[in-house]
Structures are given as structure tokens and as C-alpha cells.
Amino acid sequence: MIARTCHRILWAILLVGLFLLAARMALGRAPALGAALAAAGLGAAWIYLSPRTHASRYLLPGLAAFAVFVLMPLLYTVYIAFTNFSSEHLLSQDRVRAWFAQDFYTADPARYPFRLHPVAGTNTYQVCIVLEENATGTKVLNSRPFTPEEAATGNPITLALNTVRPQAPPLGMRQIIAARPWLNRARFTMPGSPIPLRLVSLRDLGFRLALWTPDGDKLVNAVTGQVLVPDPQRGNYVDEQTRAPVGPGWRVWTGTDNFRLIFADPAIRGPFLQIFGWNVAFAFLSVAITFGIGVLLASLLQWRALRGRALYRTLLILPYAIPAFIPILVFRGLFNEGYGEINLLLTQLFGIAPKWFTNPWLARTMILIVNTWLGYPYMMIISSGMLQAVPDELYEATAIDGAGPWTNFAKVTLPQIFPPLFPLLIASFAFNFNNFSLIYLLTGGKPDITGSATVAGTTDLLVSYTFRMAFKDSAARFGFASAVATLLFIVVAVLAWQQLRLSRPAPAVKGGR
Amino acid sequence: MVEGRAYRGRLVLAHAALIGFIALVMVPLFMVVSISFRQGNFATGSILPSRETFSLEHWRMVLGLPVLQADGTWETPSVSVLRWFWNSVKISATSAFLILLLSSTCAYAFARMRFRGRDRLLGGLLILQMFPMVLAIIAIYSILEAIGRWAPALGLDTHPGLILAYLGGIATHIWMIKGYFDSLPVSLEESAKIDGATPWQTFRLIMLPTSLPIFAIVFILAFIGLIGEYPLASVVLQQTDRWTLAVGANSFLYEQNYLWGDFAATAVLSGLPITILFLACQRLLISGLTAGGVKE
Numbered sequence: 001m002i003a004r005t006c007h008r009i010l011w012a013i014l015l016v017g018l019f020l021l022a023a024r025m026a027l028g029r030a031p032a033l034g035a036a037l038a039a040a041g042l043g044a045a046w047i048y049l050s051p052r053t054h055a056s057r058y059l060l061p062g063l064a065a066f067a068v069f070v071l072m073p074l075l076y077t078v079y080i081a082f083t084n085f086s087s088e089h090l091l092s093q094d095r096v097r098a099w100f101a102q103d104f105y106t107a108d109p110a111r112y113p114f115r116l117h118p119v120a121g122t123n124t125y126q127v128c129i130v131l132e133e134n135a136t137g138t139k140v141l142n143s144r145p146f147t148p149e150e151a152a153t154g155n156p157i158t159l160a161l162n163t164v165r166p167q168a169p170p171l172g173m174r175q176i177i178a179a180r181p182w183l184n185r186a187r188f189t190m191p192g193s194p195i196p197l198r199l200v201s202l203r204d205l206g207f208r209l210a211l212w213t214p215d216g217d218k219l220v221n222a223v224t225g226q227v228l229v230p231d232p233q234r235g236n237y238v239d240e241q242t243r244a245p246v247g248p249g250w251r252v253w254t255g256t257d258n259f260r261l262i263f264a265d266p267a268i269r270g271p272f273l274q275i276f277g278w279n280v281a282f283a284f285l286s287v288a289i290t291f292g293i294g295v296l297l298a299s300l301l302q303w304r305a306l307r308g309r310a311l312y313r314t315l316l317i318l319p320y321a322i323p324a325f326i327p328i329l330v331f332r333g334l335f336n337e338g339y340g341e342i343n344l345l346l347t348q349l350f351g352i353a354p355k356w357f358t359n360p361w362l363a364r365t366m367i368l369i370v371n372t373w374l375g376y377p378y379m380m381i382i383s384s385g386m387l388q389a390v391p392d393e394l395y396e397a398t399a400i401d402g403a404g405p406w407t408n409f410a411k412v413t414l415p416q417i418f419p420p421l422f423p424l425l426i427a428s429f430a431f432n433f434n435n436f437s438l439i440y441l442l443t444g445g446k447p448d449i450t451g452s453a454t455v456a457g458t459t460d461l462l463v464s465y466t467f468r469m470a471f472k473d474s475a476a477r478f479g480f481a482s483a484v485a486t487l488l489f490i491v492v493a494v495l496a497w498q499q500l501r502l503s504r505p506a507p508a509v510k511g512g513r
Numbered sequence: 514m515v516e517g518r519a520y521r522g523r524l525v526l527a528h529a530a531l532i533g534f535i536a537l538v539m540v541p542l543f544m545v546v547s548i549s550f551r552q553g554n555f556a557t558g559s560i561l562p563s564r565e566t567f568s569l570e571h572w573r574m575v576l577g578l579p580v581l582q583a584d585g586t587w588e589t590p591s592v593s594v595l596r597w598f599w600n601s602v603k604i605s606a607t608s609a610f611l612i613l614l615l616s617s618t619c620a621y622a623f624a625r626m627r628f629r630g631r632d633r634l635l636g637g638l639l640i641l642q643m644f645p646m647v648l649a650i651i652a653i654y655s656i657l658e659a660i661g662r663w664a665p666a667l668g669l670d671t672h673p674g675l676i677l678a679y680l681g682g683i684a685t686h687i688w689m690i691k692g693y694f695d696s697l698p699v700s701l702e703e704s705a706k707i708d709g710a711t712p713w714q715t716f717r718l719i720m721l722p723t724s725l726p727i728f729a730i731v732f733i734l735a736f737i738g739l740i741g742e743y744p745l746a747s748v749v750l751q752q753t754d755r756w757t758l759a760v761g762a763n764s765f766l767y768e769q770n771y772l773w774g775d776f777a778a779t780a781v782l783s784g785l786p787i788t789i790l791f792l793a794c795q796r797l798l799i800s801g802l803t804a805g806g807v808k809e
Contacts, residue, residue: 009614024663033663055631058622062615062683069681070641072656073649080651297534300527305520314792315535318542321791323601323741325759326780329766330545333773341544373538385730389696405523420692427639427685434645437743441763463645467744470648478651485648492643500636 011048014061015041074489081258081483087476089235089249096237096250097219100212105223107195108207112141115170116179119145126166127188129159129205138163143188148179151186156196159188176202258483267453272465272484274449278364279461283433286371287425293372294379295417299409301380302387313384320377328441331370358447360458367459371438375428382424386417426496433492434463444468454480462488549777571778596754597761598783601740604672604757608679609735613728616686623687624694635691642684647744653678654748670751678749679739686731693727733794740787758783 018041022034047056083089091099112129119126124145132139141159151157171179180202187196188205200206212219212228219228219237228237228246235252236245263269297316301309319327334342335356343353356366394412403411439445445457445464454477455468462484470481552568574580575594579587622628623635646653654669657678661668668674701723710718743759750756756764762783765776 021664055622055626055628058618058626059634062619062687065615065677065680066638066641066683068656069653069678070644070646070649070684073646073652074641074644076652076655077644077649297531300531303527305524306527312531312535316531316538317792318788319538320737321788322784323737323759323787325741325743325762326784327541329762329776330541330780332766333548333776334541334544339773341548373541381730385726423639423688423692424685427688430643434643434647436645436647437741441743463647466645467647470651481648485645488648489644493640496640496643497636500639 011061015045018044077482078486080478081486082253082255083251083479084235084254085251085478087474089251091248091250093250096248099248100219101210103211104208105211106207107209111200111204111206112197113203114205116176117166117168117170120168123147127159128165140165141190142166148182152182154185154187156187156189159190161191173202258480261480262483265453267451271449271452271456275456275460275462275465279433282461283429285368286375286432287429289372290375291379291425293376295383298380298384298387299413301384316380317377319373324374325437325441327374328370328438332442335366357443360447363443363447363459367438367442370442382421383417386420387413390416426500430492430496435461436463436467439464545777545780548774549781551774554772554774571774574775575778575782593754594761594779594782597756597758600672600755601758604676605736605740608676608739609732611680612683612686612735613732615680616683616731617690617728619683619687620690620694623691638684639688650745650748653745657749669749670755672755675746675749678745686735689731690727697723729794733791
């Protein structure tokens with residue numbers, strides 16, 4: 001059995017890969033992760049070698065890939081649907097605190113140009129601020145030699161008055177830039193000043209202090225005295241008095257808020273329902289039209305008296321042989337209202353130039369035309385495969401009854417091929433229900449629905465609608481988009497499950513052949 | 514056998530219908546070929562290329578040959594369409610082959626073995642596969658990033674990483690192959706075993722020839738499906754020379770930089786070999802189906 005050989009190769013790849021990765025992790029900094037992976041590898045090896053776990057031997061490689069790249073992303077997306085994840089709530093709470101910690105204010109406008117002198121033969125440096133340098137003498141502030149590590153701790157280094165500069169020549173600008181990571185953290189104290197000096201530019205030290213001082217959970221503004229408290233429900237720091245949010249937010253669990261928003265806000269509900277309606281109609285019409293044309297062509301090509309069937313078949317399959325994104329983009333150019341070759345032709349022949357991209361109904365018609373062009377060969381291929389399995393005796397029987405081609409098609413062909421094709425038609429419906437590339441590359445969902453609260457187009461499918469909301473809108477509402485995606489999934493899943501139940505008689509075909 | 518006039522009439526009608534339909538379907542293909550030989554990047558009023566507007570500039574561009582610029586200088590194009598084409602073929606063929614391995618083994622278990630929850634698992638796979646992958650891009654991105662931390666060759670902006678992410682899409686293929694296995698009589702395998710055939714002989718002489726058509730179909734379906742995949746490839750692959758054709762071709766049609774002629778040449782150049790390959794496989798596929806063991 002070919003499957004048996006295939007799965008032996010697969011298992012070898014899987015096990016070797018798992019153990020290599022485990023070894024890499026164990027040698028790296030994650031021995032626990034490596035051990036876990038090694039355990040998974042041993043478990044997999046046990047499944048492969050044990051005589052009792054027969055079926056899982058064949059299932060595990062495929063199901064593992066499915067779990068990692070279909071199931072996990074799905075669960076993660078459903079999880080995001082219950083959070084406020086968006087461009088305004090992108091970070092973790094710790095990162096938001098770090099963001100506030102980088103806000104400074106200038107306590108004293110004085111600035112001191114400084115130089116950084118390396119101490120010869122060691123990995124230490126001295127800071128030198130020249131206060132006065134004229135004929136009467138030199139007045140400088142020098143630090144003691146310190147290492148970069150010491151400076152990076154942020155413990156203040158004392159500067160002392162002196163009359164001579166350090167001996168070594170100071171670092172150039174390029175070396176200062178290279179030293180910036182630790183220089184940024186260094187603090188220096190001047191004699192008699194309670195506020196430490198820190199780097200304010202590449203040339204100057206100055207008096208800058210953190211604007212927000214932490215006070216337990218709260219953050220206190222050192223200048224205005226404003227107090228911010230974290231609001232764990234909204235995922236924001238808010239003003240203690242006004243409760244108005246300040247600064248960037250973090251991701252929090254918001255329960256069913258995103259789902260409620262879809263139905264509560266009329267500016268979202270309206271476009272959502274409109275898009276949903278078009279989505280269902282589009283998927284159904286696409287399957288119906290392409291299946292109709294496909295099965296008709298396949299039956300025609302079954303007709304043995306027809307000459308040149310091989311050539312016809314080859315030419316008919318052509319649209320399917322071309323990777324879909326090419327014709328989609330080609331059609332986008334051909335249908336172009338101003339420069340497109342189709343309107344050029346229509347103008348020359350009939351004097352009309354339909355607005356394919358600005359009139360919603362024409363845009364939808366265009367999408368269906370393009371999708372029919374793209375989709376009928378697949379239906380033709382799968383139905384001609386099934387047609388060849390229809391026993392000739394059945395046609396011989398109807399021929400005796402004097403049946404015409406139409407009776408043959410309706411009474412013999414369709415009932416014979418429809419049940420085994422049904423799961424494929426479901427898959428095709430689902431594919432078209434989420435036919436992102438077609439819409440995104442052809443119209444981009446446009447023309448847009450007027451008066452919508454979010455980006456929403458009249459030709460958008462739910463999938464392109466959510467994609468645009470998450471990735472093409474500055475608000476980047478990942479949480480809300482995921483909620484729509486979750487609903488979308490529930491609808492399609494229920495639909496598919498129902499259709500699957502209806503198509504259960506399909507295995508009966510097994511006995512027939 | 515005497516054939517009636519009505520019968521011959523129907524035959525003529527069938528030919529006419531087929532020819533008419535094929536002509537309609539071919540129009541956009543002829544148009545794009547003609548546009549690829551037309552000077553400039555905008556429509557010029559004629560659909561057929563004329564002597565005045567005929568130009569090879571777009572073809573030189575996609576083949577990486579120097580192109581005459583408006584200012585009279587020759588410039589070698591910076592993007593390599595051929596490179597994108599090779600990337601696409603490599604990624605899709607490898608993924609399709611691995612998908613075939615994964616789905617055929619699963620389909621074998623579903624078709625020939627009995628285990629608890631088999632039907633539920635089979636239905637569940639198909640239903641879960643309906644989740645639009647476009648929306649899981651954030652998650653897939655994070656997973657590849659995590660994998661890349663330990664196995665950089667499988668991480669973001671690598672071809673193996675993209676291939677790995679494609680391997681999840683096996684549910685519909687499992688269904689197809691399982692459906693085919695179901696239609697094969699078990700008696701064939703059993704009688705071979707009784708006749709003293711070794712597993713290898715059973716595989717080579719009975720199962721391989723009979724399963725080849727469905728494997729060809731699944732491979733081609735997976736290949737065609739993946740070579741046009743746009744959203745995930747556009748997110749995972751970042752460097753221009755690692756792009757696939759779908760990502761690269763779309764870059765010719767940005768609204769601010771609309772290169773219709775260059776795109777047309779790219780479309781023909783990239784579409785042609787894949788189409789020919791497909792048609793070559795398709796012959797084998799059809800003959801496999803007609804000669805194969807679907808019918809008893």
C-alpha cells in the first residue's frame with residue numbers, strides 16, 4: 001500500500017526532526033522545553049512501534065500538522081475575540097509602565113557639554129565637564145574612572161572639581177553613539193545639587209527627571225500632581241478623578257463586549273448584515289453556477305460520438321491550470337472603467353461603459369463572472385471523474401426505455417454523481433464563502449458602504465471585511481475582527497455540519513462499485 | 514447503426530456550443546498576451562497589437578534584460594520575475610508533495626481501519642478547516658516566530674517556514690483520498706495477500722497503479738491552490754528576492770505605480786509553464802481515471 005510507504009518516510013522525518021530540535025533546545029537555554037519535546041518524540045516512537053496503536057500511527061503526522069497550523073491559530077483567534085486587542089491596546093501592562101517610565105521633564109534648563117575620556121590600558125572611562133578654561137586657569141568637573149557596567153547600574157557617580165582634564169583624548173561622536181546604551185542609564189551628581197545629571201543629548205548632560213513616579217499601583221505626575229490609576233477592566237491608566245484614559249493601553253479580557261458591539265451599534269450591525277447577506281448569496285451562486293456549467297460540460301465530453309473531445313477538454317480546463325491570482329489581476333485590469341480593454345470593446349460595439357468598480361451591483365456581477373470563469377473547470381474535472389464511474393448498464397437500461405439525453409442526465413447521471421460529490425460541493429461552498437483572494441485582489445471590497453462605523457465594502461465578504469478591519473485600518477481592531485471571524489466560523493461550521501449529516505448516505509456508493 | 518437527422522443535429526449543436534463557450538473563455542487570455550507586447554503601461558485604444566505599438570519592452574523587463582528608459586539610457590530591472598517564479602514552484606511542489614504524504618496516510622487510516630470516534634474526527638477535520646486562515650495570520654505569524662527561535666531555517670521569512678505553515682491544509686484532501694479508497698474493493702488487497710503477494714508487491718502491482726489518479730489529482734489540486742496563495746506568503750516572506758510570484762505580481766498593480774504592461778508579461782511568462790505542466794499532468798490524470806480501477 002502506497003500509504004504505508006508514505007507513512008514510513010513521514011515517521012522518519014518526524015522523529016528525526018523532533019529529536020534534533022529537542023537536542024538543540026537542551027543544548028541551548030531551554031532544557032525543560034527540550035525534555036518535553038524529547039518526551040513527545042518518545043511518545044510518537046512508542047505509537048509507531050506499538051502493535052496496539054495501529055490507527056494513530058497513520059493519523060499522527062497529519063493530525064499534528066493540522067493541530068499546529070489550523071487548530072492552534074483558531075483557538076488563539078477565538079481567545080483574542082474576548083479581548084480588547086487593537087492598536088490602542090497592543091502592549092502588556094509591564095510594557096505600558098515602561099512607556100510611562102520613559103517620559104521625562106526638564107527640572108533645570110542648564111546643560112553641560114561633556115567629554116568622555118577613556119583611561120589608557122583599562123576598560124574604564126572618565127567624564128569631564130569643562131566649566132571655565134581661560135588665561136587664569138582651568139576649572140573642570142571630573143569623575144573617577146568607572147566601567148560601562150558600573151555606569152549602567154544607574155548608581156550616581158560623583159563629579160569633583162578639578163583643575164586638570166584627564167590625559168587621554170576624548171571619544172569622538174561615533175564612539176559616543178556606540179556607548180549610548182550604557183551612557184543613557186548613567187547618572188552623575190554635581191557637588192551641591194540634589195538632582196542627578198543624565199544624558200540629554202549626545203553632547204550634553206542635563207537635569208532631567210522621570211515625569212511619572214510609581215506609587216504602588218499608581219503613577220504620580222511630578223509636575224502637575226496628576227494621579228493615574230490602572231483600570232483593569234479597560235486596560236488603561238486613567239485619571240483618578242475624571243477616569244479619562246491616558247497613554248497607550250494594554251490587552252485585557254473584555255468578555256463578550258466585541259460580540260455585543262456587532263449587534264448593538266447600528267453603524268456596525270447594518271453593514272455587517274449587508275455583508276453577510278451578500279456573502280451567502282455569493283457563495284451559493286458561485287457553487288450553483290460553476291457546478292451547473294461544469295457538470296453540463298463534463299456530460300457533453302462523455303459523449304463518445306463527439307469528435308475532438310480531448311482538445312475540447314484541454315481548452316476547457318485551461319482557466320483552472322492558470323494560478324488563480326493571475327486571472328484575477330488580469331480581470332481587474334481588463335474591467336478597469338477608464339483604461340480597461342473590456343469597456344473599450346463595449347464602447348466600440350454598443351457605446352456603453354459600465355462602471356464595474358463604482359456601482360455595487362455591477363461590481364458584484366463582475367465578481368460572479370470572474371468567479372465562474374475561475375471555478376467551472378474544477379467542477380468539470382470532479383464531475384467527469386465521477387461520471388466515468390457511472391455504470392454503462394444504467395444507460396443501456398434507459399436506452400431500451402427510449403430515454404433522451406436530458407432524461408439520462410436528470411434521471412441517471414445527476415442522482416449517481418451528486419451524493420459522492422456532495423462533500424466536495426460543501427468544501428467548494430466553504431472555499432467560496434471565504435474566497436479572500438478573489439475579493440481582495442479584484443475589488444478590495446469596494447465600493448465602500450456609506451455611513452459605516454468601520455471599513456466595510458459592498459462587495460466585501462466577511463473574511464475580507466475582517467481582514468481590512470484588522471490589517472488595513474489604522475485602528476487595527478484585532479479583538480473586534482476576531483469576534484467577527486469567530487461568528488463567521490460558527491455560521492460556516494454549523495452549515496457544514498448540517499450538510500455533512502445530510503450527505504451521510506454517500507458511503508452507500510461503496511457497495512455499488 | 515443508422516443515425517437520425519436529429520442525432521446529427523444535436524452533435525452539431527454540441528460542437529457549436531463548446532466552440533462558442535471556449536472562445537468566450539479564451540478572450541481574456543488573448544487580451545493579456547496582446548497587452549504584454551504593447552508599448553507602454555496604459556491602454557492605447559486598440560486591443561490587437563499594431564505595428565506602431567508593438568514592443569518587447571515588457572518582455573525584456575521580466576526576463577531581466579536591460580530596458581530602454583524614457584531618458585534614452587538602458588537600465589537592468591531590479592526585480593527578478595524568474596526568481597519569484599522559481600520560488601513559487603519550489604514552495605508549492607514541496608508543500609503539495611508533503612500534503613500528499615500526510616493526507617494519504619490519514620485517509621488510509623480513515624478508510625481501512627476501525628477506531629473510536631473515527632467519523633466524528635473525520636467530520637471535525639472538515640469543519641475546522643473551514644475557519645478562514647486569513648484571519649489566523651497573527652497566530653500563524655507568532656507560531657513561526659517561536660519555531661524560528663529554535664530552528665532558524667523554519668522561521669519567518671524562510672521558504673521552509675512557509676511550507677510548514679501550508680501543511681495544516683489537509684482536511685479536504687483527506688476526504689478526497691478517503692472517498693477514493695472507499696471505492697476500491699478491499700477484496701483486491703485481500704486476494705493479493707491470499708495469493709502470497711508480499712506487502713511490497715501488493716503495493717507496487719495493485720495499489721500504486723490504482724491509486725495513482727487520485728494522488729495526481731490531489732497533488733495538482735494542492736499545487737494549484739498553493740501557487741496562488743497570497744495573504745500568508747505576503748506576511749511571512751519579507752525580502753523581495755524570497756517573494757513568491759503572487760506577492761510579486763501584485764506589486765506591479767499598486768495604485769500609485771500601475772504597471773499594466775509589465776504585469777501582463779509577468780502573467781504570461783509565469784502562467785505559461787505552470788499551465789503546460791498542468792495540462793501534461795492532466796492527460797495522465799484523465800487516462801489514469803479511464804484506465805484505472807474506478808470501475809470494475
